[in-house]
Amino acid sequence: MDDEPRWLTPEQLDQWVHFVAVLTTVPAVVADQLKRDADLNFFEYHVLARLSGAPGRALQMAVLADVTHGSQSRLSHAVRRLESAGWVTRRSCATASRAVEAVLTDAGFEKLRRAAPGHVAEARRVLVDALTPEELAQLRHLSRKVLAAAAPEVLEIVDDLLSR
Numbered sequence: 746m747d748d749e750p751r752w753l754t755p756e757q758l759d760q761w762v763h764f765v766a767v768l769t770t771v772p773a774v775v776a777d778q779l780k781r782d783a784d785l786n787f788f789e790y791h792v793l794a795r796l797s798g799a800p801g802r803a804l805q806m807a808v809l810a811d812v813t814h815g816s817q818s819r820l821s822h823a824v825r826r827l828e829s830a831g832w833v834t835r836r837s838c839a840t841a842s843r844a845v846e847a848v849l850t851d852a853g854f855e856k857l858r859r860a861a862p863g864h865v866a867e868a869r870r871v872l873v874d875a876l877t878p879e880e881l882a883q884l885r886h887l888s889r890k891v892l893a894a895a896a897p898e899v900l901e902i903v904d905d906l907l908s909r
Contacts, residue, residue: 783860
């Protein structure tokens with residue numbers, strides 16, 4: 746068996762470097778907009794958004810960690826900050842003993858409502874309006890393929906989240 750690495754061709758290296766540039770730049774641009782306009786980081790915005798779409802605006806912390814793709818520790822830290830701002834509360838889960846759920850407050854829903862237009866405008870600017878509808882469809886297709894190879898469990902969570 747040949748132990749020599751399968752090096753990228755010059756064309757593949759060019760493609761990889763552009764992909765990595767997108768992976769590192771777009772999240773930073775979106776995060777900057779949220780911080781500047783709404784005093785939220787991207788993860789906190791994502792937590793508020795996921796809670797806003799949940800039944801009763803509440804999710805078990807473990808489920809919320811899954812749908813936000815964050816660790817329990819990261820989620821706990823974010824929810825603590827959101828709690829101190831009055832946007833989220835925690836309570837014992839009525840359907841699962843010993844489980845805790847995060848609940849979006851009315852103030853949190855209002856915070857999200859005010860933050861959403863700027864966030865959507867930034868998403869349009871950096872992605873949706875930069876591509877044709879056909880390119881967006883192709884990006885979705887390619888993103889699904891990459892997720893299936895990299896983290897099929899994340900693809901399953903995304904599919905479940907979007908099917909609601």
